[in-house]
Amino acid sequence: MTTREQQLQYLEAMGIQAWTARHAEAAAVEGSVEPDPEPAVVVAPETPAPAAPVTSVLDTTDVSGLDWEMLEARVSECRQCDLHTSRTRTVFGVGNRNADWLVIGEAPGHDEDQQGEPFVGRAGQLLNAMLQAVGLQRGQVYIANILKCRPPNNRDPKTEEVLCCEPYLLRQIELIQPGLILAVGRIAAQNLLQTQTPIGKLRGEVHTFRDTGIPLIATYHPAYLLRSPAEKRKAWQDLQLAVRTLRERRQ
Numbered sequence: 001m002t003t004r005e006q007q008l009q010y011l012e013a014m015g016i017q018a019w020t021a022r023h024a025e026a027a028a029v030e031g032s033v034e035p036d037p038e039p040a041v042v043v044a045p046e047t048p049a050p051a052a053p054v055t056s057v058l059d060t061t062d063v064s065g066l067d068w069e070m071l072e073a074r075v076s077e078c079r080q081c082d083l084h085t086s087r088t089r090t091v092f093g094v095g096n097r098n099a100d101w102l103v104i105g106e107a108p109g110h111d112e113d114q115q116g117e118p119f120v121g122r123a124g125q126l127l128n129a130m131l132q133a134v135g136l137q138r139g140q141v142y143i144a145n146i147l148k149c150r151p152p153n154n155r156d157p158k159t160e161e162v163l164c165c166e167p168y169l170l171r172q173i174e175l176i177q178p179g180l181i182l183a184v185g186r187i188a189a190q191n192l193l194q195t196q197t198p199i200g201k202l203r204g205e206v207h208t209f210r211d212t213g214i215p216l217i218a219t220y221h222p223a224y225l226l227r228s229p230a231e232k233r234k235a236w237q238d239l240q241l242a243v244r245t246l247r248e249r250r251q
Protein backbone atom coordinates (compact mmCIF):
# COMPACT_ATOMS: atom_id res chain seq x y z
CA MET A 1 0.00 0.00 0.00
CA THR A 2 1.34 3.42 -0.90
CA THR A 3 1.77 6.24 1.61
CA ARG A 4 -1.12 8.08 -0.02
CA GLU A 5 -3.39 5.07 0.27
CA GLN A 6 -2.37 4.64 3.89
CA GLN A 7 -3.20 8.24 4.71
CA LEU A 8 -6.58 8.04 3.03
CA GLN A 9 -7.25 4.93 5.08
CA TYR A 10 -6.37 6.82 8.25
CA LEU A 11 -8.62 9.69 7.28
CA GLU A 12 -11.45 7.26 6.69
CA ALA A 13 -10.85 5.83 10.17
CA MET A 14 -11.18 9.38 11.45
CA GLY A 15 -14.51 9.68 9.68
CA ILE A 16 -13.25 12.43 7.39
CA GLN A 17 -15.49 12.97 4.37
CA ALA A 18 -14.32 12.22 0.87
CA TRP A 19 -13.95 15.89 -0.10
CA THR A 20 -11.44 16.36 2.70
CA ALA A 21 -9.67 13.18 1.75
CA ARG A 22 -9.23 14.55 -1.76
CA HIS A 23 -7.43 17.56 -0.28
CA ALA A 24 -5.10 15.09 1.38
CA GLU A 25 -4.67 13.21 -1.85
CA ALA A 26 -3.76 16.38 -3.70
CA ALA A 27 -1.31 17.33 -0.98
CA ALA A 28 0.20 13.89 -0.99
CA VAL A 29 0.77 14.12 -4.71
CA GLU A 30 2.71 17.29 -4.09
CA GLY A 31 4.86 15.51 -1.56
CA SER A 32 3.12 16.62 1.60
CA VAL A 33 1.30 14.27 3.92
CA GLU A 34 -1.05 16.92 5.24
CA PRO A 35 -4.77 16.42 4.64
CA ASP A 36 -5.64 20.07 5.30
CA PRO A 37 -4.86 23.23 3.35
CA GLU A 38 -2.79 24.21 6.38
CA PRO A 39 0.62 22.47 6.47
CA ALA A 40 0.22 19.48 8.71
CA VAL A 41 3.57 17.74 8.75
CA VAL A 42 5.23 18.35 12.06
CA VAL A 43 8.96 17.99 12.33
CA ALA A 44 10.92 19.16 15.31
CA PRO A 45 13.42 21.52 13.64
CA GLU A 46 14.79 23.00 16.81
CA THR A 47 15.50 22.07 20.36
CA PRO A 48 12.53 23.28 22.41
CA ALA A 49 13.06 25.81 25.13
CA PRO A 50 13.42 24.15 28.53
CA ALA A 51 10.11 23.77 30.26
CA ALA A 52 9.75 25.39 33.62
CA PRO A 53 9.63 22.96 36.55
CA VAL A 54 6.13 21.83 37.31
CA THR A 55 5.04 21.58 40.90
CA SER A 56 2.60 18.93 41.98
CA VAL A 57 -0.42 19.91 44.02
CA LEU A 58 0.39 17.13 46.45
CA ASP A 59 4.01 16.17 46.15
CA THR A 60 3.92 12.91 48.05
CA THR A 61 6.43 11.33 45.73
CA ASP A 62 9.80 12.98 45.42
CA VAL A 63 10.89 12.15 41.93
CA SER A 64 12.82 15.33 41.23
CA GLY A 65 16.10 14.59 39.59
CA LEU A 66 15.20 11.04 38.59
CA ASP A 67 16.21 10.04 35.07
CA TRP A 68 13.97 7.93 32.86
CA GLU A 69 15.21 4.58 34.11
CA MET A 70 15.00 5.56 37.76
CA LEU A 71 11.57 7.06 37.27
CA GLU A 72 10.23 3.98 35.50
CA ALA A 73 11.63 1.75 38.22
CA ARG A 74 10.02 3.95 40.89
CA VAL A 75 6.66 3.70 39.17
CA SER A 76 6.89 -0.05 38.75
CA GLU A 77 7.14 -0.54 42.51
CA CYS A 78 4.83 2.31 43.53
CA ARG A 79 2.31 1.74 46.30
CA GLN A 80 1.29 5.34 46.86
CA CYS A 81 -2.40 4.64 46.34
CA ASP A 82 -4.72 1.67 46.61
CA LEU A 83 -4.65 0.98 42.89
CA HIS A 84 -1.43 -0.95 43.37
CA THR A 85 -3.47 -3.76 44.93
CA SER A 86 -5.56 -4.43 41.83
CA ARG A 87 -3.17 -3.71 38.98
CA THR A 88 -1.60 -6.41 36.88
CA ARG A 89 1.27 -4.11 36.00
CA THR A 90 2.00 -0.42 35.91
CA VAL A 91 1.69 1.43 32.63
CA PHE A 92 4.50 3.94 32.58
CA GLY A 93 4.26 5.41 29.11
CA VAL A 94 5.70 4.74 25.69
CA GLY A 95 7.23 6.50 22.74
CA ASN A 96 9.80 9.09 21.82
CA ARG A 97 11.30 10.65 24.93
CA ASN A 98 12.28 13.69 22.90
CA ALA A 99 8.89 14.05 21.25
CA ASP A 100 7.26 17.30 20.24
CA TRP A 101 3.85 15.77 20.91
CA LEU A 102 2.93 14.43 24.32
CA VAL A 103 -0.39 12.60 24.30
CA ILE A 104 -1.95 12.19 27.74
CA GLY A 105 -4.94 10.00 28.40
CA GLU A 106 -6.84 8.97 31.48
CA ALA A 107 -5.71 5.64 32.88
CA PRO A 108 -4.94 2.09 31.78
CA GLY A 109 -7.88 -0.06 30.81
CA HIS A 110 -8.03 -3.85 30.75
CA ASP A 111 -5.76 -4.33 27.73
CA GLU A 112 -3.28 -1.72 28.91
CA ASP A 113 -3.14 -3.28 32.37
CA GLN A 114 -2.37 -6.64 30.78
CA GLN A 115 0.22 -5.39 28.31
CA GLY A 116 1.80 -2.56 30.28
CA GLU A 117 1.41 -0.09 27.43
CA PRO A 118 -1.01 2.83 27.08
CA PHE A 119 -3.58 3.02 24.30
CA VAL A 120 -3.63 -0.49 22.96
CA GLY A 121 -6.76 -2.24 21.72
CA ARG A 122 -9.41 -0.56 19.56
CA ALA A 123 -9.07 2.86 21.14
CA GLY A 124 -5.34 2.68 20.67
CA GLN A 125 -5.77 1.78 17.02
CA LEU A 126 -7.98 4.81 16.51
CA LEU A 127 -5.46 7.02 18.31
CA ASN A 128 -2.79 5.70 15.95
CA ALA A 129 -5.04 6.55 13.01
CA MET A 130 -5.66 10.03 14.37
CA LEU A 131 -1.93 10.64 14.68
CA GLN A 132 -1.19 9.20 11.28
CA ALA A 133 -3.84 11.43 9.73
CA VAL A 134 -1.60 14.38 10.61
CA GLY A 135 1.55 12.62 9.47
CA LEU A 136 2.73 11.21 12.78
CA GLN A 137 3.68 7.65 13.54
CA ARG A 138 2.91 6.38 17.02
CA GLY A 139 6.61 6.07 17.77
CA GLN A 140 7.19 9.76 17.05
CA VAL A 141 5.07 10.93 19.98
CA TYR A 142 5.14 10.09 23.66
CA ILE A 143 1.98 8.59 25.15
CA ALA A 144 1.19 8.53 28.85
CA ASN A 145 -1.76 8.58 31.19
CA ILE A 146 -2.84 10.56 34.22
CA LEU A 147 -2.75 7.32 36.24
CA LYS A 148 -0.14 4.58 35.91
CA CYS A 149 -2.41 1.86 37.32
CA ARG A 150 -5.83 0.68 36.20
CA PRO A 151 -8.83 1.71 38.30
CA PRO A 152 -11.04 -1.34 38.96
CA ASN A 153 -13.79 -1.79 36.38
CA ASN A 154 -12.46 1.26 34.55
CA ARG A 155 -14.12 3.64 36.98
CA ASP A 156 -13.12 7.27 36.97
CA PRO A 157 -9.92 8.03 38.87
CA LYS A 158 -10.40 9.38 42.36
CA THR A 159 -8.95 12.76 43.20
CA GLU A 160 -6.52 11.32 45.73
CA GLU A 161 -5.29 8.78 43.17
CA VAL A 162 -4.64 11.52 40.63
CA LEU A 163 -2.76 13.59 43.18
CA CYS A 164 -0.66 10.63 44.31
CA CYS A 165 0.28 9.75 40.75
CA GLU A 166 0.74 13.25 39.40
CA PRO A 167 4.42 13.68 40.34
CA TYR A 168 5.34 10.87 37.94
CA LEU A 169 3.59 12.52 35.02
CA LEU A 170 5.00 15.92 35.89
CA ARG A 171 8.50 14.49 35.94
CA GLN A 172 7.86 12.88 32.55
CA ILE A 173 6.79 16.27 31.21
CA GLU A 174 9.95 17.87 32.62
CA LEU A 175 12.09 15.22 30.97
CA ILE A 176 10.34 15.34 27.59
CA GLN A 177 9.85 19.11 27.39
CA PRO A 178 7.22 18.64 24.71
CA GLY A 179 6.23 21.33 22.29
CA LEU A 180 2.58 20.50 22.79
CA ILE A 181 0.36 18.43 25.04
CA LEU A 182 -2.68 16.71 23.54
CA ALA A 183 -5.06 15.83 26.36
CA VAL A 184 -7.40 13.10 25.19
CA GLY A 185 -10.64 12.75 27.05
CA ARG A 186 -12.49 14.53 29.81
CA ILE A 187 -10.50 13.11 32.71
CA ALA A 188 -7.13 14.02 31.25
CA ALA A 189 -8.19 17.49 30.15
CA GLN A 190 -9.92 18.40 33.40
CA ASN A 191 -7.08 17.18 35.59
CA LEU A 192 -4.34 18.75 33.55
CA LEU A 193 -6.18 22.05 33.36
CA GLN A 194 -7.48 21.77 36.93
CA THR A 195 -11.03 22.57 35.97
CA GLN A 196 -14.45 20.96 35.93
CA THR A 197 -15.38 22.51 32.59
CA PRO A 198 -16.88 19.91 30.23
CA ILE A 199 -14.62 18.53 27.53
CA GLY A 200 -16.95 19.91 24.87
CA LYS A 201 -16.03 23.40 26.04
CA LEU A 202 -12.35 22.72 26.63
CA ARG A 203 -11.73 21.39 23.15
CA GLY A 204 -11.32 23.68 20.16
CA GLU A 205 -8.99 26.18 21.78
CA VAL A 206 -5.39 26.44 22.89
CA HIS A 207 -4.76 26.29 26.63
CA THR A 208 -1.48 26.47 28.50
CA PHE A 209 -0.34 23.70 30.80
CA ARG A 210 -0.12 25.41 34.17
CA ASP A 211 2.98 27.59 34.46
CA THR A 212 5.09 25.81 31.87
CA GLY A 213 4.11 27.76 28.79
CA ILE A 214 3.47 24.46 27.00
CA PRO A 215 0.34 24.73 24.82
CA LEU A 216 -2.31 22.17 25.62
CA ILE A 217 -5.13 21.12 23.35
CA ALA A 218 -7.97 18.97 24.57
CA THR A 219 -9.89 16.57 22.41
CA TYR A 220 -12.18 13.60 22.72
CA HIS A 221 -10.93 10.21 23.87
CA PRO A 222 -10.72 7.62 21.08
CA ALA A 223 -12.89 5.28 23.13
CA TYR A 224 -15.60 7.94 23.13
CA LEU A 225 -15.15 8.48 19.40
CA LEU A 226 -15.71 4.78 18.82
CA ARG A 227 -19.06 5.14 20.58
CA SER A 228 -19.86 8.52 19.02
CA PRO A 229 -18.38 8.54 15.51
CA ALA A 230 -20.23 11.76 14.66
CA GLU A 231 -17.76 13.56 16.94
CA LYS A 232 -14.74 12.47 14.89
CA ARG A 233 -15.03 15.62 12.83
CA LYS A 234 -14.40 17.73 15.95
CA ALA A 235 -11.45 15.57 16.95
CA TRP A 236 -10.02 16.09 13.49
CA GLN A 237 -10.40 19.85 13.91
CA ASP A 238 -8.59 19.61 17.25
CA LEU A 239 -5.70 17.76 15.65
CA GLN A 240 -5.42 20.37 12.95
CA LEU A 241 -5.40 23.06 15.64
CA ALA A 242 -2.60 21.19 17.39
CA VAL A 243 -0.58 21.04 14.19
CA ARG A 244 -0.99 24.77 13.58
CA THR A 245 -0.19 25.60 17.19
CA LEU A 246 3.00 23.63 17.20
CA ARG A 247 4.09 25.01 13.88
CA GLU A 248 3.53 28.59 15.04
CA ARG A 249 5.44 27.85 18.25
CA ARG A 250 8.40 26.66 16.24
CA GLN A 251 8.51 29.73 13.97
Ligand code: SF4
Nearest residue numbers: 078080081148149165
Ligand atom coordinates in the same frame (compact mmCIF):
# COMPACT_ATOMS: atom_id res chain seq x y z
S1 SF4 B 1 -1.82 4.83 40.31
FE1 SF4 B 1 0.12 5.96 40.45
S2 SF4 B 1 0.26 6.56 42.63
FE2 SF4 B 1 -1.27 4.89 42.50
S3 SF4 B 1 -0.07 3.00 42.88
FE3 SF4 B 1 -0.19 3.32 40.64
S4 SF4 B 1 1.72 4.42 40.15
FE4 SF4 B 1 1.40 4.61 42.36
